[in-house]
Structures are given as structure tokens and as C-alpha cells.
Amino acid sequence: MMSESEEHGSLLEKIGDKIGDKIHEFKKDSSSSDSDDDKKKPHKSKKKHLFGRKHPLHNVLGGGKAADLVMWRDKQKSGSILGGVTVIWLLFEGIGYHLLTFLCHLLIVFLTVSFVWSNAASFINRSPPKFPEVILSETQCLVIAHVLRKEINEAFITLQSVASGKDLKTYLKSIGVLWFISIIGGCFSFLTLSYTIFLMAYTLPMLYEKYEDEVDVVGEKALIELKKQYAVFDEKVLSKIPMLADKKQH
Numbered sequence: 001m002m003s004e005s006e007e008h009g010s011l012l013e014k015i016g017d018k019i020g021d022k023i024h025e026f027k028k029d030s031s032s033s034d035s036d037d038d039k040k041k042p043h044k045s046k047k048k049h050l051f052g053r054k055h056p057l058h059n060v061l062g063g064g065k066a067a068d069l070v071m072w073r074d075k076q077k078s079g080s081i082l083g084g085v086t087v088i089w090l091l092f093e094g095i096g097y098h099l100l101t102f103l104c105h106l107l108i109v110f111l112t113v114s115f116v117w118s119n120a121a122s123f124i125n126r127s128p129p130k131f132p133e134v135i136l137s138e139t140q141c142l143v144i145a146h147v148l149r150k151e152i153n154e155a156f157i158t159l160q161s162v163a164s165g166k167d168l169k170t171y172l173k174s175i176g177v178l179w180f181i182s183i184i185g186g187c188f189s190f191l192t193l194s195y196t197i198f199l200m201a202y203t204l205p206m207l208y209e210k211y212e213d214e215v216d217v218v219g220e221k222a223l224i225e226l227k228k229q230y231a232v233f234d235e236k237v238l239s240k241i242p243m244l245a246d247k248k249q250h
Contacts, residue, residue, distance in 0.1 A: 057209055072206045082202060089195040 061067035072078045091097040114129055121128040161167060162174050184193065208215055 070205050092191050
């Protein structure tokens, strides 16, 4: 009896050892397959934004109320501003309304309504309109003058640098930009061009935020292609100009 029980116990131990080995092998195979899957999965690389931008577009635009309007955080307010600007553009371009006439008519309506309201307030038991006091302090005027002076001086310095003939690349870039602007200006009136710029500045950031991933991919490819084309132009044209060739050697 003892021998049979011992044989039975040893048989159970062998079966248990085999089951344990199988479980251990299964766990090992599953862990190795998981590690292989992890290796196969591409590591999520750091997302690259257009022009090397590191912060969200809302923060780049200042993150204040102006950025909220441009990014259409309040669609009703942003839409109202866009609709108002569009109506003004249609008045000038479509109907042929003149700016000076429009300003005079606007002031006439404002002064008439304010005058009638102020005089009729006592008869209808209403308070007269309260107008905010708008007074520019000396400090504000000095700050504005300082900013304007700085920008004007930088513009004069840039013009002097381009006209002096010291930097041919800057000269060619300036001529190219001015030529492009002259072509655009010949196709549109100044008001239509201003409205188009406003429309692009007011809607493109919102559209870019909505389709950011797609735009970043296309923009990166476009920038790479532009760099290639500029390298070809630099090699075939700019490098053959003596002035630029001497600067590269130095």
C-alpha cells in the first residue's frame, strides 16, 4: 500500500511540475511577444510644429481677449466683428460709399441720438446718457511716441542699408517683395486688399488650429522644397555674382 501511494504521489508531483513548467513557458512567451510588440510600435516622437513653434497658437498670439477673438473662442462675438467689417467693406466697395462721407454720417447719427436722448431724458423719467471720459495722459503719449520713433528709425536704417549696396541679398529680397506687392496692388484696390488681409488674419489661425496636423505636414514639405530650390538658385545664380562670392570666401 505504501509503495502504491508513494507512486501515486510521485505521479501527481510530476504532473504538477509539468503543468508549472508549461505555465512558466506560456508566461515567458507572452512577455517576450509583448516586448516584441513594444519594439515594433514606433516611439511617439516629439511633435514638430510649423516654423519651429513650441507653444500653442493661442499663447503665441498673446493669450488674451484679442487671441480669443482670432481663435473664435466666442463664435458669436467673432462672427459679429467679421460681419460688421464685411458690411463696411461692402458699403465702400459695392455701393461706392466714401470714407469721409461715411464718417460724417456716422457722427451725425451719433450726435443727433445723443442730443435728443439727453434733452428728452427729463420728460420720460430716464437718466441721460453717460459718456466715458477719454483723456490721453502724457505718459501714454510718450510711450506711443517712443514706439513710433523706434519703428521709424529701424525702417530708415533698413532703407539705408539696402540702398548703400553693402548687402546684395537684402537688396534682392526687398526688390522681390516690393515687386510682388505692386502686382497685388494692381489687381485689387487698397480697401479690398486691406479687407483680404484682415479676413486671412481673422480666419486662418482658427482653421490652422482645426487642421493643425495636416497643415504642419504639408508646410514642412513645402519648406524643405523651398530650401532645395533656394540652394539651387544660390548655386547657379548668387554664387556667380562677384560681390556675394567674395563675402562667402571671407
